[in-house]
Amino acid sequence: MSSIPANLRYAASHEWILDNGDGTVTIGITDHAQEALGDVVFVDLPEIGTQLAKGDEFGVIESVKAASDLYAPIDGEIVEVNEALEDAPETVNESPYEDGWIMKVRLDDKNVLDELLDADAYQAVADADD
Secondary structure, eight states: OOOOOTTSEEOTTSEEEEEOSSSEEEEEEOHHHHHHHOSEEEEEOOOTTOEEOTTOEEEEEEESSOEEEEEOSSOEEEEEEOTHHHHOTTHHHHOTTTTTOOEEEEESOGGGGGGSBOHHHHHHHHHHHO
16 A cells, blocks of 8 residues: 655645745655556656646656656746656655655745645545556
8 A cells, every 4th residue: 555644735646745844845746656657767857947837737757657747736936856866767666755756846825735635635536546
């Protein structure tokens, strides 16, 4: 079974969001998503400075089985990307909630975090996918 940390928020599109407490969030894909993808071989990282709107496609993650679009779960500006994924995309499989993060975003509105799923609600989404 996938791990779903309680301290994170989630999007139904299988991204996790960590509130960094400074107006930024860290975003990655969930353990459930990386398990479904299989061995990740490439992550198309977005450009720093890009302004995202919720639902915007911000990149692609490719595995040996499939390629999946990545969608912004919030509105904001990309302030950092995890460049380590360029050389080691498998980090998304090995450590989806820690070393395998994809980007950091400065939020346009912190209140949007309240609209995201908590761990229990995301568990229901993940269970429905299985």
